[in-house]
Amino acid sequence: MLYLASQSPRRRQLLEQLGVAFEVVHVDVPEQRSPEESPRHYVSRVARDKAHAGLVRVGAPQAIVLGSDTEVVLDDEVFGKPADAADAAAMLRRLSGRTHEVISAVWLVGERHEDSELCVSRVRFAELDEATIAAYVATAEPFGKAGAYAIQGRGATLVEHLDGSYSGVMGLPVFETARLLARFGA
Numbered sequence: 392m393l394y395l396a397s398q399s400p401r402r403r404q405l406l407e408q409l410g411v412a413f414e415v416v417h418v419d420v421p422e423q424r425s426p427e428e429s430p431r432h433y434v435s436r437v438a439r440d441k442a443h444a445g446l447v448r449v450g451a452p453q454a455i456v457l458g459s460d461t462e463v464v465l466d467d468e469v470f471g472k473p474a475d476a477a478d479a480a481a482m483l484r485r486l487s488g489r490t491h492e493v494i495s496a497v498w499l500v501g502e503r504h505e506d507s508e509l510c511v512s513r514v515r516f517a518e519l520d521e522a523t524i525a526a527y528v529a530t531a532e533p534f535g536k537a538g539a540y541a542i543q544g545r546g547a548t549l550v551e552h553l554d555g556s557y558s559g560v561m562g563l564p565v566f567e568t569a570r571l572l573a574r575f576g577a
């Protein structure tokens with residue numbers, strides 16, 4: 392049986408696109424990057440921690456657990472989920488008129504082995520004025536989203552260009568996840 396170690400409704404929806412049967416398992420993993428840790432390593436590690444926490448939680452010998460993490464990276468700085476409206480506005484100000492990376496890691500763990508995929512997309516934001524930022528933050532869409540935007544929502548109006556995986560930016564890269572599941576024999 393496949394389990395998704397995630398609270399994210401987007402991840403559930405994207406995994407459903409693959410047509411595989413799965414159940415959701417709730418895990419709570421601390422997300423804290425150590426100062427010397429690269430953004431890619433950090434995203435992978437958190438995805439791995441979520442998968443392993445899920446495996447412990449499920450406790451079934453045949454279980455395969457999928458953990459995933461998504462972060463926005465600009466100038467080697469990781470933008471997670473905004474703490475509040477001021478934080479969301481500050482992130483959007485930083486992303487304005489620039490190209491950032493969205494890194495999504497997918498980690499699968501079973502009783503005997505584990506495997507992963509990393510998906511890196513490049514997203515260019517339009518120049519955002521203060522009124523646009525304030526109006527977007529007021530929609531509340533930035534909350535719970537890495538980098539304070541949702542490409543699948545009103546946030547699409549801020550995105551000038553995407554080079555990479557739309558589903559990866561949303562939280563679970565469908566192509567890479569399918570490839571990983573196939574490799575795993577799941």
Ligand SMILES: Cc1cn([C@H]2C[C@H](O)[C@@H](COP(=O)(O)OP(=O)(O)OP(=O)(O)O)O2)c(=O)[nH]c1=O
Pocket residue numbers: 396397398399401402422441459460461462463472493535536537538540541542543546560561562
């Ligand atoms: C950039 C971007 C992020 N996001 C979301 C995807 C992730 O849910 C979230 C990043 O936070 P994550 O910590 O990756 O995930 P999560 O806390 O939502 O869910 P869980 O740990 O339980 O699996 O940001 C979007 O929905 N749209 C976007 O355009």
